[in-house]
Structures are given as C-alpha cells and as structure tokens.
Amino acid sequence: MDSLPPDAHAFDIPSPPVQPPRPGFPVVSLLAPIAAAGALWAFTRSPYAIVFALLGPVIAIATMIDARRTRRRQMRAERRRYDEELDALASSIAAAHALERAALERAGAPEVIALPHRERWEEETPGEIVVGRGPVRSAVALAGKAQDDRARDVVRAARSLENAPIRVPFDGGIGVVGPALLTAPLLRALVVQISHALGPQRLAIEAGAGSWAEELPHRDGRAIVVGVGLVPRATGVSTVILAEATSVAALPVECSNVIEVDGPARARVTRGSGRGRAFRPDLVGLVEARSWARGEKEAADQLGLVSEHRDPAFADLEHPAPEPFRRSLAVVLGSGSTMVDLVADGPHALVVGTTGSGKSELLVTWITALAATRGVEEVTFLLVDFKGGATFARVARLPHVVGFVTDLEDDAARRAVTSLDAELRHRERVLRSAGVADLVHLDRAVVLPRLVVVIDEFAAMLSAHPELHSTISDIAARGRSLGVHLVLATQRLGGTVRESILANTPLRIVLRTLDRADSQTMIGADAALALPLDRPGSCLIRRGGGIVDPGRIVSVSDADVARIPRDDDATPPRRPWAEPLPAVLGEDDARARLATEGGEAGSGATSRSAWFGLIDAPDEQRVLSLEWAPRTDGHLLVIGGPLSGVTETLATIASRVREDFVLCLELGGDAVQTVDALEAFRPDPAAPAVIVVDDVDLLAAGLDIEYRQRAVERLGYLATLRPADGVALLVGSHSSTGVRGLTERFSCALRLGFPTRAEHLQSGAPADLWQNRVVAGRGEWRGRRIQVIAPTPRQSDRSAAGRRAITGHRALALETPLTVLVSRTPARAAERVRRAFPEVEVQPLSVDTPATATNAPAASASAQASAPTRAARRAAPTVRPLVLVSDIETWNAVRARSGGGSPATTLVIDGSLSDYRSVTRDRALPPPLGPDDVWMIEVGGAVERRTWPTR
Numbered sequence: 003m004d005s006l007p008p009d010a011h012a013f014d015i016p017s018p019p020v021q022p023p024r025p026g027f028p029v030v031s032l033l034a035p036i037a038a039a040g041a042l043w044a045f046t047r048s049p050y051a052i053v054f055a056l057l058g059p060v061i062a063i064a065t066m067i068d069a070r071r072t073r074r075r076q077m078r079a080e081r082r083r084y085d086e087e088l089d090a091l092a093s094s095i096a097a098a099h100a101l102e103r104a105a106l107e108r109a110g111a112p113e114v115i116a117l118p119h120r121e122r123w124e125e126e127t128p129g130e131i132v133v134g135r136g137p138v139r140s141a142v143a144l145a146g147k148a149q150d151d152r153a154r155d156v157v158r159a160a161r162s163l164e165n166a167p168i169r170v171p172f173d174g175g176i177g178v179v180g181p182a183l184l185t186a187p188l189l190r191a192l193v194v195q196i197s198h199a200l201g202p203q204r205l206a207i208e209a210g211a212g213s214w215a216e217e218l219p220h221r222d223g224r225a226i227v228v229g230v231g232l233v234p235r236a237t238g239v240s241t242v243i244l245a246e247a248t249s250v251a252a253l254p255v256e257c258s259n260v261i262e263v264d265g266p267a268r269a270r271v272t273r274g275s276g277r278g279r280a281f282r283p284d285l286v287g288l289v290e291a292r293s294w295a296r297g298e299k300e301a302a303d304q305l306g307l308v309s310e311h312r313d314p315a316f317a318d319l320e321h322p323a324p325e326p327f328r329r330s331l332a333v334v335l336g337s338g339s340t341m342v343d344l345v346a347d348g349p350h351a352l353v354v355g356t357t358g359s360g361k362s363e364l365l366v367t368w369i370t371a372l373a374a375t376r377g378v379e380e381v382t383f384l385l386v387d388f389k390g391g392a393t394f395a396r397v398a399r400l401p402h403v404v405g406f407v408t409d410l411e412d413d414a415a416r417r418a419v420t421s422l423d424a425e426l427r428h429r430e431r432v433l434r435s436a437g438v439a440d441l442v443h444l445d446r447a448v449v450l451p452r453l454v455v456v457i458d459e460f461a462a463m464l465s466a467h468p469e470l471h472s473t474i475s476d477i478a479a480r481g482r483s484l485g486v487h488l489v490l491a492t493q494r495l496g497g498t499v500r501e502s503i504l505a506n507t508p509l510r511i512v513l514r515t516l517d518r519a520d521s522q523t524m525i526g527a528d529a530a531l532a533l534p535l536d537r538p539g540s541c542l543i544r545r546g547g548g549i550v551d552p553g554r555i556v557s558v559s560d561a562d563v564a565r566i567p568r569d570d571d572a573t574p575p576r577r578p579w580a581e582p583l584p585a586v587l588g589e590d591d592a593r594a595r596l597a598t599e600g601g602e603a604g605s606g607a608t609s610r611s612a613w614f615g616l617i618d619a620p621d622e623q624r625v626l627s628l629e630w631a632p633r634t635d636g637h638l639l640v641i642g643g644p645l646s647g648v649t650e651t652l653a654t655i656a657s658r659v660r661e662d663f664v665l666c667l668e669l670g671g672d673a674v675q676t677v678d679a680l681e682a683f684r685p686d687p688a689a690p691a692v693i694v695v696d697d698v699d700l701l702a703a704g705l706d707i708e709y710r711q712r713a714v715e716r717l718g719y720l721a722t723l724r725p726a727d728g729v730a731l732l733v734g735s736h737s738s739t740g741v742r743g744l745t746e747r748f749s750c751a752l753r754l755g756f757p758t759r760a761e762h763l764q765s766g767a768p769a770d771l772w773q774n775r776v777v778a779g780r781g782e783w784r785g786r787r788i789q790v791i792a793p794t795p796r797q798s799d800r801s802a803a804g805r806r807a808i809t810g811h812r813a814l815a816l817e818t819p820l821t822v823l824v825s826r827t828p829a830r831a832a833e834r835v836r837r838a839f840p841e842v843e844v845q846p847l848s849v850d851t852p853a854t855a856t857n858a859p860a861a862s863a864s865a866q867a868s869a870p871t872r873a874a875r876r877a878a879p880t881v882r883p884l885v886l887v888s889d890i891e892t893w894n895a896v897r898a899r900s901g902g903g904s905p906a907t908t909l910v911i912d913g914s915l916s917d918y919r920s921v922t923r924d925r926a927l928p929p930p931l932g933p934d935d936v937w938m939i940e941v942g943g944a945v946e947r948r949t950w951p952t953r
C-alpha cells in the first residue's frame with residue numbers, strides 16, 4: 003500500500019553477553035607443594051618440610067578466588083558492551099527511520115492549504131496521494147536473532163515507522179465509507195492534493211452541481227478526469243472516481259481503494275481485498291476548501307492556464323432549422339464540422355474508435371440530439387449494446403426508444419435483427435398501400451417515423467451471430483427509402499465488416515484508432531492515428547463526397563437528457579418487434595398477448611386442438627398460438643433436460659385436450675398401473691383416447707426388465723397406430739437418448755431446454771435456438787421459440803372425471819380350507835398373515851410334512867379333517883382355515899416328494915419374478931407386482947395379482 007525507499011539501511015543485532023566458563027578446582031596448585039615437601043623431607047628429614055606442604059591448599063584456594071573475581075569482571079564488561087551496542091543500534095534505527103520518513107514525506111492536504119499558491123504545477127501524474135498519517139512497515143533490515151526482551155523491543159521498534167504518510171494509488175479510484183460528517187472532509191482533502199499536484203491543463207475535476215470543487219480552475223484538462231461522487235462522463239487516458247458512501251457495498255465498482263472512517267482520528271485503508279491499516283486521516287473543512295479553491299483559480303488565471311475557449315455545452319449547441327417533415331435528421335454533435343444528417347449524408351453511418359476515444363459518448367450525444375429536436379412521430383430508436391448495456395443506460399428511457407437490447411440477454415440480438423427484417427416488409431406494405439416509393443413522400447397523417455438502429459460493438463455481435471451478416475446487409479441495402487437507418491459502432495473493424503455493409507455506409511466517423519487499416523478504410527488516410535488520445539471526442543468525419551472534416555464531440559449530462567420533453571398522454575410509438583416471451587407465462591397474460599398482437603387462443607384448424615402456450619415469431623413481429631391437435635398432428639413427444647418443465651408441460655396439455663378420454667401414466671410414478679394400463683388398453687376409433695406417459699425413458703422403472711421391455715414394446719406398437727385408429731400419444735422424456743427407438747414414430751416433437759449445447763443438438767433442435775440457461779416451459783416447436791403456459795394446481799392434478807378406469811387390484815382373501823404361502827422370507831410372511839387374517843391358523847411347512855397335506859380336501863381323510871371344504875366351513879364355522887408358510891427350497895422339496903405335479907390347493911407366492919418361476923416352473927410372464935402385491939393361483943385357475951389387506 004505504501005511505497006518505501008529501496009535503499010534502506012541494514013543492521014546486525016548485537017550478540018548477547020558471553021558468560022566466561024566457571025573456573026575448575028586447581029588440583030595441580032594443590033598437589034605441587036605437597037610433592038615438593040615430600041621430596042624435601044626425604045632428603046633433609048626436617049619437620050619444616052611439613053609446613054611447606056601446607057602451602058598447597060592455601061595456593062589452591064587463593065587461585066580459585068582470583069579466577070572468580072576475573073570472571074565477574076569479564077561478565078560486567080560483556081554487559082556494558084552489549085548495552086552500548088544496543089543503544090547504538092537504537093540510535094542507528096532512529097536515524098534510518100528519520101531518513102525513511104524524509105524519503106516518504108509528501109505534503110498532505112493540511113500542509114497544501116498552508117502553502118502559498120503555486121507558480122507552476124507538476125507535469126507528471128502523482129503515483130500516490132497522502133490520506134493521513136500512521137504507522138507503516140519500515141524497510142530497515144536487521145540481521146541476527148534477538149535473545150532477550152530488550153533486544154526484542156528494539157526489533158519491534160525497527161519494524162514500524164511511526165507517524166509516516168499513509169499513501170494510496172492515485173489511479174485506482176478511492177471510496178470513502180462512513181458518516182457524511184467525516185467522509186466529506188476526507189474527500190475534500192483528496193481533491194485538494196490531486197488538484198495541487200496537477201495543473202488545469204492536465205486535470206479535469208467533475209463534481210455535482212453546487213460542489214466547492216466547481217470553483218477550481220481544473221475544468222478542461224484532458225490527460226486525467228476525476229469524478230467527485232460520480233463516474234466521469236468523459237473518457238480519457240485516465241479516469242478516476244472519488245466517491246463516498248455509508249457502506250462498502252454502496253460504492254461504485256471503480257473504487258479499488260476503500261477508506262473506512264471510524265472517527266476524526268481513526269480510519270482504515272485497504273487496497274482491493276487487502277487487510278486494513280489504521281491511520282489518522284487528513285480532514286479539510288468546507289470553508290478552507292472553498293477559500294483554497296478560489297486562490298488556486300486566481301493563481302491559474304494569472305499564469306494564463308485557464309483557457310478562454312471552451313467546448314460548447316450540449317445545451318448550447320445550435321442545430322439547423324428543421325426541414326419539412328421526415329426530410330432531414332440533421333443535428334450538431336459538438337464543435338467544428340460536426341453537423342451530420344443520416345438522411346442527406348447517409349442513410350447509414352459507421353463509427354470506429356479505440357477504447358477511451360469517446361465512441362460510446364458520441365452515440366449517446368447523437369441519440370440525445372435527435373430526440374431533443376424531433377418528436378416520436380418523426381424518429382424512433384432501437385438500441386443494441388453488445389458490451390453489457392452501460393452505453394445506452396442514460397437514454398434507454400427516452401420516449402423515442404422502442405427497444406433496448408444487450409448481449410446479457412439470451413438470443414436477444416438475433417431476435418431484434420430478425421424483427422427488423424419483418425419491419426422492412428411492414429414499411430414496404432405501408433408505402434405500397436399509400437402509392438409512394440419513398441418515406442419522404444408519405445402523407446404526414448400516416449404514422450411511420452424514421453427508425454434509427456444504433457448498434458454498439460456490432461463487430462462483436464456479428465462474431466457471436468455470423469448468420470446476422472446477411473440481415474444487416476439487407477437492411478443496409480433497402481433501408482434508405484423505407485426510413486430505416488443503421489448507426490454501427492465498433493472499436494476496430496478487424497475484417498468483420500463485409501463490403502456490402504461498407505458500400506451502404508457513406509457517413510463515417512472515426513475517432514482515435516490504433517489500426518492503420520481501420521483509418522484507411524474509414525477515411526482513406528492515416529490521420530486517425532494522430533488524433534489526441536487525451537482529448538476524447540476528437541474525430542474525423544467523412545461524408546459521401548469524400549471530404550474529411552475534423553471535429554470534437556461534446557458530452558451529454560443527465561440533466562441534458564432530462565430536459566427532453568415527454569408527453570405521457572401521447573400514443574406510444576409502434577414497436578418494431580414483439581416483446582420476448584416471459585419466463586413464466588400465465589393463461590391470462592397469454593390471451594392478452596394474442597389479443598394485442600393478433601391471433602386467438604385455440605384457433606387451430608380443428609376444434610379439438612389443445613392450446614397450451616405461445617410461439618415467438620419475431621419474423622412476423624408477433625406471437626402465435628401454440629396448439630396440438632391430436633387427430634391431425636398425431637403423436638407428440640416432449641423432450642427436455644432437468645428443470646425444463648417436461649412434467650408440467652404434459653400436465654398443461656393433458657388438461658386442455660378436448661377428447662372424451664385421457665389416460666395419464668407415470669405422472670404419479672405407479673409403474674404397475676402403467677404396465678396394466680398399456681396391456682389393457684384397446685384403441686377404439688369411436689372413442690378416441692390420448693395416452694399421456696411421463697418419464698418414458700424410465701418407463702416401468704422399478705420392475706423386472708422383462709416388464710419394462712414389455713411396456714416399451716406395447717408403447718411402440720401404439721405409436722405405430724394413427725390417430726384415426728383411436729389413439730394419440732403424449733409422451734415426455736427427460737433424456738434425448740432414452741427415446742431413440744421411439745423418436746421416429748412420433749409425427750411432432752416439442753423440445754424444451756437442455757443444460758448443454760450438445761444435448762440440445764442431439765435432441766434434434768436447431769442450433770440457433772439453444773439458450774445457455776434452462777427456463778421451465780421454454781423450448782422449440784417446429785423451428786420457433788415457444789413458452790408453455792404454467793399449469794395451475796387444478797391442471798397438475800386432474801380429477802378422475804372423464805377418465806376410463808382400466809384395471810383394479812383385488813385384495814387377498816384366504817377363504818379356502820388350505821392355502822400354501824411360499825415366500826423368500828417365510829417368518830415375515832407368516833407374521834403378516836397373522837396380522838391380516840387373525841381368524842386363520844398359520845403353520846410352517848417343513849420337509850417332513852406329508853405330501854398329502856398340500857393336496858385337495860378330498861385327497862385323504864386326514865386332509866378332510868384338517869382342511870374342510872368351503873361348504874363344510876360354512877356348516878362348521880369353528881374349523882379354522884389353515885395356511886402353510888414355506889420358503890422356496892422347502893416347497894420345492896415337498897413338491898418333489900409328491901411327484902412334482904400341480905398343487906391341489908390354493909398357492910400364494912410372495913417374491914420376485916424369479917421366485918415365481920422357481921415355484922411354478924412356468925416361464926410365462928405373470929402380472930407385475932407392486933410393493934404390497936402377491937401372486938395367487940387357485941386350483942384350476944390362472945395366476946392373479948392380489949394385494950395384502952390393510953388392517
């Protein structure tokens with residue numbers, strides 16, 4: 003955040019005091035006198051030798067005392083050295099900090115105001131400005147490691163440079179956040195510094211009306227434009243915004259530096275998303291700022307830096323006198339030869355200018371000038387902005403604007419240009435009916451204003467939609483007599499503009515460009531490369547005669563746009579296109595659109611058509627009724643990805659089909675009902691039916707694969723029938739790959755949205771109708787964009803009235819004297835029987851059970867006793883029915899003992915298809931089972947599906 007000098011000092015941290023080693027015991031000094039005394043006694047036998055031996059301990063003790071004293075002296079010397087070196091280091095650091103502070107020092111706003119007014123201004127742009135004072139990280143480098151608290155204190159002091167100027171980049175935009183009483187003084191301090199650093203010829207200050215900054219002489223500078231509280235309108239080499247707000251989120255996006263003011267002496271500054279740094283902000287009062295601004299203006303006037311000549315304001319432009327109705331679109335766009343007329347100089351114009359040249363401002367000025375001098379009955383605008391919509395935001399609400407399109411809207415540009423082709427046909431019909439060949443000869447009573455189509459970054463639009471080249475070329479060729487004019491603007495041509503367009507754009511305006519080829523194409527010379535980039539709006543204008551005139555375009559303020567008169571009671575001008583289809587379409591809204599733009603809901607060829615949405619027809623400038631007539635259109639396939647609204651579309655269509663019978667399958671996820679219904683359905687031409695199948699790619703999911711195959715085969719057979727045979731299919735799928743075998747059997751398909759372009763193309767939909775976001779109910783029908791009416795809850799859950807019952811499930815009843823229940827989980831099955839049928843007796847079947855126990859009641863006397871007939875049961879109600887519960891292996895073993903014949907009693911099977919075949923040895927496909935279903939085979943009867951009763 004703050005730049006420090008790169009040549010800062012580096013120092014070494016002093017080494018800590020070194021403690022001398024403790025002295026050891028002087029053994030030699032102790033033993034040497036004793037050894038000498040022994041030798042002396044051996045020669046002399048004198049008792050004085052013993053006295054000499056006593057000197058050893060004395061000498062040893064004296065040596066130790068002297069060594070300790072020496073060690074203490076050395077330690078005191080080391081401590082004095084260390085303290086002196088630390089003091090010297092602290093002094094050196096303070097001196098280095100003083101040098102750093104001097105290198106960083108720059109006058110802040112308070113110092114600037116105290117200085118006399120300058121006799122000259124700097125020519126170079128300041129890289130940073132001072133916003134206050136506070137601690138910054140010092141560039142002092144310390145080598146070594148601090149070993150104690152005092153050294154660590156010195157290191158900490160070395161790292162921070164106190165009371166240093168806090169500076170932020172000048173060119174990044176600065177936002178000040180906090181209470182207005184604190185942010186306004188800081189904002190004034192920033193403006194004071196910037197205007198102090200740069201002279202009026204290089205710097206322009208743009209502020210709101212009544213701001214103290216309006217008294218500064220910095221009004222016409224073109225190298226740098228600073229907006230105070232607003233985004234600068236002019237576009238120069240460098241544009242900077244200084245803004246204030248109560249929260250960071252409310253700041254303009256141009257502010258990359260943010261200062262949060264907490265109090266008169268407390269603030270934090272961040273760079274982008276960097277960590278905040280606390281400092282004391284510089285504040286300037288309003289009176290001080292006004293007084294200083296007046297002094298600066300006086301100084302600039304004395305130095306002759308305030309130009310007498312100024313570009314005219316937009317409100318001061320003098321436009322030519324109006325010509326007869328519809329014969330001219332002449333307006334003045336600025337100073338110099340900037341009068342342009344799309345009728346006389348056109349009919350179309352080409353504008354080229356690099357970033358910062360003022361191209362977008364030129365377009366806004368042109369639109370504003372035409373709107374200010376002509377009413378909606380004479381000129382209207384269709385605006386296409388292919389760089390986000392910021393260019394035309396100020397003029398988009400003018401009453402003359404009949405359409406505003408940006409590249410942020412899916413497919414909007416292609417749709418708008420397609421509508422223009424229909425607009426040309428409409429104008430041709432109007433002129434033909436009036437018997438004239440040109441708009442200028444049309445009677446004034448006929449309302450047909452000139453339409454000016456302004457496209458910013460049209461080269462980018464053509465790169466994204468190359469198919470629009472032919473449409474733009476056609477408009478350029480036919481637009482003159484029909485009163486349709488193109489104003490095409492781009493940063494550079496880059497070979498994207500075809501000769502057919504260049505040949506019909508004789509009016510060319512080129513601003514500063516960096517491409518020699520573009521300058522040659524526009525004006526036949528290289529002069530556009532020399533236009534000053536620090537004066538945006540400087541341009542060269544070439545008209546049909548080949549003469550090139552210089553000029554400078556003025557800027558338009560919000561107040562200029564607001565002054566354009568509006569008549570709220572006037573009839574709005576005719577729009578050259580129909581409104582795009584909404585993301586959510588209600589039935590009332592759909593009927594209103596059809597009533598307004600022509601057409602009638604359900605106006606198909608047959609009274610039995612189902613109206614269920616709108617078709618977008620930009621080539622006809624209207625919407626059409628989206629209908630499906632089962633008897634004439636045949637089978638309908640609805641395909642879409644996740645969240646595309648396939649199920650809701652089926653529900654909407656099914657609720658509107660005007661047939662006597664509608665059978666909805668899989669809408670509730672009942673796979674068994676789906677298989678049963680498909681098997682039981684029999685087409686009847688006298689009673690036509692519509693079969694609705696949702697999630698056909700998951701048809702009969704959850705059942706064995708043989709049931710799924712059977713269901714698909716049955717559905718495929720029904721798809722081969724014609725509506726005249728009494729059946730029409732309405733089928734939905736959430737996958738384009740899951741219906742490959744059925745697609746060719748459907749006569750029409752409705753394709754909803756897919757998350758990827760590859761899936762969209764795989765479904766068979768046109769490539770140009772793909773959208774990068776999925777909208778429920780939005781799709782493609784016969785090459786056009788459609789929107790399905792959102793279903794109401796009543797439509798999503800249709801009542802059973804008018805629907806034929808196909809099949810039903812019978813409840814399981816154990817009425818025979820003897821029933822055998824075979825299950826993969828016999829214990830669970832036995833418990834379920836006891837709960838459902840408390841009146842029956844439940845016993846397990848084991849391999850030891852006599853084979854006759856599973857035969858018919860007349861097989862033996864014992865069987866008669868244990869399993870009475872139904873008539874006997876009525877006569878003797880005390881005899882309880884018997885249920886033998888077995889697993890599959892036990893049942894098969896018992897059957898093997900009895901010879902493997904068919905059982906002579908009621909058989910109930912609770913299990914899967916493989917279990918059924920293992921028990922019955924029958925390869926035929928039985929009825930499918932639901933979660934609470936079983937198979938039941940009575941003696942001599944066919945297999946049936948039964949449902950466990952709920953008790």
